[in-house]
Amino acid sequence: MKHIINEGTFKRSKTIFIVTGLFLITLFGYQLYNHLQTDQFVAKFPGDWDKVLGIAIGLFLIIRSRKFNIRARDIFIEIGKDQLTYRVSRSSSVNKIPLSDIDHIRENGDKIILTTKNASKLTIADFGQHLIKDDKRKTIKKSLLELNDSTLKNG
Incomplete structure (x- = not known):
């Protein structure tokens, strides 16, 4: 997704x-x-x-x-079978995290923060910086929190 x-x-x-x-x-x-x-x-x-x-x-x-239309530099979150791929800002590079390394995903205000198993905290999305519709924001949060539930069950 x-x-x-x-x-x-x-x-x-x-x-x-x-x-x-x-x-x-x-x-x-x-x-x-x-x-x-x-x-x-x-x-x-x-x-x-x-x-x-x-x-x-x-x-x-x-x-x-x-x-x-800058499509190659979009800010996105992609949940694959074995990894989470995301870009926080247009100027940053694409980050990939294996799903097995994810410890916890939590929501902190307008930010979604991912904690890996080696205790590093990464900001996956900052909705306060980007204009985004509420329904899209809810679907992104829902899919990331579902990913959190599935990684906790598997891990």
């Missing part, structure tokens, strides 16, 4: 690309329509392509705005 805590969201750069692309498409599309209507839909080769290129650039900007 994999829970993505923070998917790629609408960032400022993505919004600017989309708004600029829509503006260019609207502006150049309207200019092209007016130009073709006044010339009775007769186009001259070299002079009329600036409007078509403006529309193409607007489409390119909208398509390019998908680049700002």
Whole structure:
């Protein structure tokens, strides 16, 4: 089971690309329509392509705005058959812990803290730092606490 805590969201750069692309498409599309209507839909080769290129650039900007969805660096928790894989922040690396090394998982406010058998404490998720819906937060907590129950029964 994999829970993505923070998917790629609408960032400022993505919004600017989309708004600029829509503006260019609207502006150049309207200019092209007016130009073709006044010339009775007769186009001259070299002079009329600036409007078509403006529309193409607007489409390119909208398509390019998908680049700002950062999926490879998501904050996630994945519970596998034999290990727990997680990333706490986008800048950190992916951490893997074998399920056999987990001693206890507990909830401390907005944090979920994992204690390993060698007594080290690791913060698995900090919901206070990330915007996350309540239903997703509850399912993540529920699945981690179920993992806690299953590791205690097996260990």
